[in-house]
Amino acid sequence: MDLAKRVTGIKPSPTLAIAAKAKQMKSEGIDVVGFGAGEPDFDTPDNIKQAAIKALEEGFTKYTPVAGTDEARDAIIGKLKRDQGLDYERNQIIISCGAKHTLYNITQALFQAGDEVLIPAPYWVSYPDQLILADATPVIVETAEENGFTVTVEDLEKAITERTRALVLNSPSNPTGGAYTRGQLEEIADLVKKKDILVISDEIYEKIIYRDFEFTSIAQLPEMQDRTVLVNGFSKAYSMTGWRLGYAAAPAELVGAIAKIQSQSTSNNTSFTLPAAVEALNGPQDFVEMMVVEFDKRRKYIVERLNGMDGVDCFDPVGAFYVFPNFAQVHKRSFKGKLIGDSTGLADYLLSEAKVAVVPGIAFGADDNARLSFATSMENIEKGIDRIEAAIEDLE
Numbered sequence: 018m019d020l021a022k023r024v025t026g027i028k029p030s031p032t033l034a035i036a037a038k039a040k041q042m043k044s045e046g047i048d049v050v051g052f053g054a055g056e057p058d059f060d061t062p063d064n065i066k067q068a069a070i071k072a073l074e075e076g077f078t079k080y081t082p083v084a085g086t087d088e089a090r091d092a093i094i095g096k097l098k099r100d101q102g103l104d105y106e107r108n109q110i111i112i113s114c115g116a117k118h119t120l121y122n123i124t125q126a127l128f129q130a131g132d133e134v135l136i137p138a139p140y141w142v143s144y145p146d147q148l149i150l151a152d153a154t155p156v157i158v159e160t161a162e163e164n165g166f167t168v169t170v171e172d173l174e175k176a177i178t179e180r181t182r183a184l185v186l187n188s189p190s191n192p193t194g195g196a197y198t199r200g201q202l203e204e205i206a207d208l209v210k211k212k213d214i215l216v217i218s219d220e221i222y223e224k225i226i227y228r229d230f231e232f233t234s235i236a237q238l239p240e241m242q243d244r245t246v247l248v249n250g251f252s253k254a255y256s257m258t259g260w261r262l263g264y265a266a267a268p269a270e271l272v273g274a275i276a277k278i279q280s281q282s283t284s285n286n287t288s289f290t291l292p293a294a295v296e297a298l299n300g301p302q303d304f305v306e307m308m309v310v311e312f313d314k315r316r317k318y319i320v321e322r323l324n325g326m327d328g329v330d331c332f333d334p335v336g337a338f339y340v341f342p343n344f345a346q347v348h349k350r351s352f353k354g355k356l357i358g359d360s361t362g363l364a365d366y367l368l369s370e371a372k373v374a375v376v377p378g379i380a381f382g383a384d385d386n387a388r389l390s391f392a393t394s395m396e397n398i399e400k401g402i403d404r405i406e407a408a409i410e411d412l413e
Contacts, residue, residue, distance in 0.1 A: 027146040031380035032388075035364070039374035050401035051374040052389035055191060056258040057338070059311075062304040065255060068296035072289040081285040084276045085112030085264070089291040092298040093264055100223075101234045103242060108269040111276055112291070114283050116221045116250035116263030119275075121147050122282075123217060123246055123265060126274040128153035133180040134217075137168035138382035139341065141191045141219070156181070157382055162332050162343070166195035170204045174212075183215040183246075186235060189222040192381045192388040193341045194334020196226070199233040206238045217246045221263075222337040224254035224305050227313050230335040236266075243268055253337075254305050255297045260290050312338050315391040315398055322402045323389075326409055338392040341378070345385040350412035357412065360384045371408035373401050 035053040042049045084090065090110040097103045113119040120143065128134060130152040136144050138157045145155035158176045160166045173184065186205070189196040197205070209216055216235055223232050236245035250263030265275065316333075319340055323331035328346030348357045352370065357363050360377035364387060367373045378386030391398055 023150055023152070026149045030142055032142060032376050035374050035376050038368070042368075042372070047372060049368070049372045049374055050397050050404065051393065052391075052401060053374045053376050054392065055339070055390055057253065057256040057308060057392050058394060059256045059304075059308055061256050061260070062297075062300075064300050065257070065293045065297050068300075069289050069293040072292040077289050077292065079288060081288045081291060083280045083285055084110065084272065085286060086291050089294050092295040093266070096298045097247075097266055101237050103234070103236055103247075103266070105266050106269070109272055110264060110266055111272045111279070112262065112264045112286055112294070113275075113279060114261040114263070114286060115252065116219065116248055117143060118261070118283070119248050119250070119263040119265045120144075120217070120219065121150070122275045122278050123248070123267075123271075124148055124151040124153065125278050126271060127151075127215070127246075128182060131180060132182045133178060134182055135173060135176055135184040137186070139166060139190070139193050139378065139386070140185070140382055141187055142380050144185050144187075153182075154180075160195075162330075165335070166190060166193035166332065166341070167197050167201055168205075170208050173205065173208060177208075177212050177214070181212065181214055183217055184209060185217045185219065187219040189226060189232075189334070189336025191222065191337055192339050192376070192378075192386075193332060194337045194339050195332070196230060196232070196336045197235075199231070199238075202233055202235045203238060206235055206241050209244065210240060215244055215246060216241070218248065220247060220249045221253050223249065225309055225312060225338060226336040227309075227316055228333070228335050232336075246271065251294055251297055256304075256308070257293075257297065260287075260293065262286065262290055262294050312391065315395055316340070318395065319389065319391050319398055319402060322406070326406050328409065338390055340389050340391065341381075341383070341386050342389070343385050344378075344387055347409055347412065348385070350409075352412055354413075360387055363387060367405060367408055370411070371404040373404050373408070375405075 039049045039051040090107045094105050124147045128151045132153040133156045148155045160168050236242045236247050247266040251257040320333045323342045331342035360379045364377040376388040
């Protein structure tokens, strides 16, 4: 069978592949500690689940408008006004099947062959491949740990060409947990206005922040709302990964184009998830606060333990629920005469010998590192970190 060329240019999601392999080993009775999955280990709050159950019981099971119900879009408009002070109309909001789907629709609506899009690295695994599926060219711009894994204006400016259409910003970041201060965003905003490019701002982790960090959306800055495609969702803040609910807030012309694309793919969201989305945004927010407090305890523990290991350096994240430690020194060591070599070698070694699943950093454009999610119980974190430490000590 001859497949389309666009398929051969992309890779399956490595994070989902690692999670699947760990689950397979567990199903075989192997005690695996998984640090791979990017989803909260808390259940969806009961009030949100009850809103969906009520919708089902009342027969809310038919097609809905492609962009989402008025009630759901109004809830998003209210959230953006409360949290960011931004004013949107209904025709500037579209709800899709998760933030990943939202981002895919955006790339399909905006980009084509010849277009370049800047992506700071380390990056979330799907950004480059989604651009490739749109026949556009991802341009990777490196960041440094000493800058908190945030890109500098100087490096961005060097990467901009006459073909540059947009910049992807993920703050807080998956995989690093780095985030941009208001001052940094102001500098970036000045540059993108001068160069006349768009910003796709992935803000899915905006509620999960630590160390007194203050989240700012670049859309809040002067003259930036109409230049920003704001992407968010319900998966992380409300532990609703399986519900597949994400949204974009953007100029009406772009939202209309996304709706056209979506009408020919998924049509609408699953109908009874939309009342749950309304409840998530308009209902009590104490769950979010509780979850962040628990994540913060885990963050402090895992960062301290990793930084205590020989040859490991771990950045202390300000957001999300990942650590992205540097294992470059560990890669120079060997096990039974075989060199670890790189992040893939390390991930294979830890899974086979220590029964610990991590995601190799090469998937995020940083081969010296590995991503560990601390969205798992403290018991699992302690057990997994003990195993990693022992496995590193076993290396020659």
